[in-house]
Amino acid sequence: MRIAVIGGGIAGMMSWYLLRRQHQVTLFEAGAYLGGHTATVDVTVGGREYAVDTGFIVFNNWTYPLFNRFIAELEVPFQHTTMSFAVTDRAADFEYNGNNLWSLFAQKRNLLRPSFWRMLGDIVRFNKIAKQAVAENSADLDLPIDAFLQKHQLGADMRDKYLLPMGAAIWSAGLTAMPEFPLRFFLQFCNNHGLLNINDRPQWAVIKGGSRQYVKAMLGKCGNDGIRLNSPVAQVRRFDDSVEIALADGSTEHFDQVVFACHSDQALKMLADATPAEQQVLGGIAYQDNDVVLHTDIRLLPKRKAAWAAWNYLLGADAAKQATLSYNMNMLQGISSDHTFVVSLNASGKIAPEHILRRFTYAHPVYNNSTMQSQARRAEINGQNRSYFCGAYWYNGFHEDGVRSAVDVAALLGVKF
Numbered sequence: 212m213r214i215a216v217i218g219g220g221i222a223g224m225m226s227w228y229l230l231r232r233q234h235q236v237t238l239f240e241a242g243a244y245l246g247g248h249t250a251t252v253d254v255t256v257g258g259r260e261y262a263v264d265t266g267f268i269v270f271n272n273w274t275y276p277l278f279n280r281f282i283a284e285l286e287v288p289f290q291h292t293t294m295s296f297a298v299t300d301r302a303a304d305f306e307y308n309g310n311n312l313w314s315l316f317a318q319k320r321n322l323l324r325p326s327f328w329r330m331l332g333d334i335v336r337f338n339k340i341a342k343q344a345v346a347e348n349s350a351d352l353d354l355p356i357d358a359f360l361q362k363h364q365l366g367a368d369m370r371d372k373y374l375l376p377m378g379a380a381i382w383s384a385g386l387t388a389m390p391e392f393p394l395r396f397f398l399q400f401c402n403n404h405g406l407l408n409i410n411d412r413p414q415w416a417v418i419k420g421g422s423r424q425y426v427k428a429m430l431g432k433c434g435n436d437g438i439r440l441n442s443p444v445a446q447v448r449r450f451d452d453s454v455e456i457a458l459a460d461g462s463t464e465h466f467d468q469v470v471f472a473c474h475s476d477q478a479l480k481m482l483a484d485a486t487p488a489e490q491q492v493l494g495g496i497a498y499q500d501n502d503v504v505l506h507t508d509i510r511l512l513p514k515r516k517a518a519w520a521a522w523n524y525l526l527g528a529d530a531a532k533q534a535t536l537s538y539n540m541n542m543l544q545g546i547s548s549d550h551t552f553v554v555s556l557n558a559s560g561k562i563a564p565e566h567i568l569r570r571f572t573y574a575h576p577v578y579n580n581s582t583m584q585s586q587a588r589r590a591e592i593n594g595q596n597r598s599y600f601c602g603a604y605w606y607n608g609f610h611e612d613g614v615r616s617a618v619d620v621a622a623l624l625g626v627k628f
Contacts (some may be wrong), residue, residue: 212467214624215239215456217444217481220247221267221610222601223472225281225617228429229626230470231437237466239456241443245430248610251421254568256507256550262421263540263552265505265571267610269294273413274403275611277618277628285428288419292543294412297520298376299513301527305372306513308520317517326368333369338407345402356397357390376524377406382608383501383556383575385532393583400607417544447471448483449596470599470620474498474574475585478600488591489598495585496604497577501533502557507550508566511537511558525558533557576604594623 212234216226219240227238244250248266255261269292270278282289295310307321308314321327340363344351351359356378360370375389378397398407405412418424430438446457447469454469471478479485479493512519521542525535533556540552555562559570576582586605593600599620606612618628 212624213237213465214468214470215454215464215466216470216472217447217456217478218247218472218602219245219438219440220472220602221249221613222603222617223247223470224426224429225614226470226472226601226620227437228281228433229617229621229628230624231433233626234624235437237437237439237464239442239444239458240438240440243441245438245440246423246426248573249422249426250571251423252505252569254505254552256548256552256568259548261546261548261552262423263505263546263554264417264422264544265503265554265569266573267422268538268540268543269415269417270610271404271413271415273405277614278611280628281614282418282425282428285425285432287425287428289416290419290545292415292417292545293521294415295520295522295542296377296380297513297518297523298372299518299523299525300372301525306515306518308513308518309373310520314517314520317513317515329366330368330372333366334373335409337363337365337369337374338409341398342402342407345398345407352395352398354394355391356394359394372526376526376530379530379534380522380524380536382578383534383536383573384499384577385530385534386526387531388577388579392578393580396578396583396607421544444481446483447481447598449598454597468597468599468624470601472601472617474576474602475600475604482598486592486596488588488595492585492588492592493600495581497579497581498574499533499577500572500574502559503571503573504555504559504562504567505540505569505571506553506555506562506566507568508553508562509551510563511553511555511561512539512551525561529557529560576608578608593620599623 214234214236216223216238230236250266251262251264297308299306306318375386378389379386401407443459445459448455453465457463475493475496512523523537529535535558537553537555601616601620603612605616
């Protein structure tokens with residue numbers, strides 16, 4: 212069949228990679244590069260060049276089986292990394308890094324804070340109660356996060372200085388959204404990723420030389436036949452015997468099937484003849500834009516260097532509606548430099564302009580009850596009207612989920628991975 216794939220992120224690339232084995236596939240990407248959130252950039256600082264990831268960074272050996280199989284087929288080298296997490300509250304002069312005992316008490320005052328010890332005790336108790344709830348499929352899982360914490364009398368510090376910032380960091384969400392976050396979705400993710408364990412956790416890794424290396428490896432193995440960059444799709448219309456793709460330049464092309472590998476709201480906007488089910492399902496998933504800056508301003512990291520982590524959450528008024536998070540890219544990518552490369556979300560006003568290297572905007576799905584309801588209705592629209600929909604939004608919103616959704620679509624079209 213002649214199949215159009217719209218979108219060149221991980222879901223679109225994986226769809227193209229698989230479907231081309233049995234079909235004639237054309238991938239339309241609106242932008243100038245293939246990869247979407249796989250966005251490694253080259254920067255020159257202090258006379259040296261560095262390749263730094265700004266979107267997709269890490270994966271692990273537990274919960275990324277399909278992505279691991281994909282890069283194994285492509286023979287892409289990777290290296291192990293750390294996934295430590297720090298929280299800073301400048302107004303309260305409070306910070307910690309949960310990686311080990313030394314970093315936990317990097318701020319020595321924490322040793323003398325009864326509230327800090329209570330927080331640690333509550334974290335241990337939360338992990339135990341949460342694992343039990345998941346194992347028993349407890350009715351508690353139908354509660355939002357805040358109601359669960361209140362029911363089990365878990366303290367405010369554990370909530371505000373650990374759990375909500377961690378959730379906000381994982382899903383690039385604001386703190387105000389986290390109390391009503393669906394607990395079942397949250398705990399199943401945390402349990403699968405070992406976040407409810409003290410010791411037994413997955414081994415995280417990064418692609419050597421930056422995540423774009425797997426895109427280069429894919430193109431090196433498969434060529435770029437059928438990949439059309441700088442080709443935004445304006446409109447899609449379905450007929451009984453074909454699909455019409457209207458491009459922004461005014462031209463039209465016809466295919467047998469179409470795979471929407473873009474965000475669900477973008478897919479809905481392109482559909483000239485969206486069905487009521489497509490309007491409800493695709494329209495039920497909201498997105499939030501996050502401002503992302505690559506820079507070298509270490510003031511965005513904890514005050515004490517011993518508290519620096521791979522992920523560093525900054526509490527404050529700005530954190531209410533959007534995640535205020537900084538990734539230490541030297542730690543994550545194993546970059547050896549006199550300069551510390553930092554990728555910060557929604558903290559542009561705090562970064563000295565002379566330290567800014569690049570700016571980006573990334574949209575992430577918002578996980579709420581409306582999104583969960585849309586996810587549950589995927590089968591109503593997927594494979595109907597010559598149309599297929601894939602993207603990380605059908606699952607947890609991460610790179611593996613983009614791969615998984617593409618594998619789902621390929622299977623519907625007769626191609627196994």
